[in-house]
Amino acid sequence: MNISKLEKIAEGKYKVYSASCSECGDIAAIEVDSKWVFDMHQGGRVSDLMPFPKYSMAIREKFISGLCEPCWNKVMMGAELVAENLNS
Numbered sequence: 001m002n003i004s005k006l007e008k009i010a011e012g013k014y015k016v017y018s019a020s021c022s023e024c025g026d027i028a029a030i031e032v033d034s035k036w037v038f039d040m041h042q043g044g045r046v047s048d049l050m051p052f053p054k055y056s057m058a059i060r061e062k063f064i065s066g067l068c069e070p071c072w073n074k075v076m077m078g079a080e081l082v083a084e085n086l087n088s
């Protein structure tokens with residue numbers, strides 16, 4: 001879980017901010033309850049805390065690597081190009 005900030009917005013309600021994207025600085029935020037925060041502090045995994053399809057793959061990725069979808073695609077494309085160059 002890659003979190004930059006946790007903000008209490010109401011009784012039992014929290015706003016969780018992802019790490020900023022290393023490419024463009026974009027930050028995503030989700031609203032959760034206190035049980036979620038407790039589970040997260042207990043070392044909960046992203047796959048349990050942010051089940052698909054309630055949370056999209058793109059937002060999950062923000063809370064794993066910090067990368068947003070467009071930048072993630074860019075990085076993946078770069079990795080493929082490197083792999084191609086290694087093979088040739």
Ligand SMILES: [Zn+2]
Pocket residue numbers: 021022023024025026067068069070071072
């Ligand atoms: Zn980005």
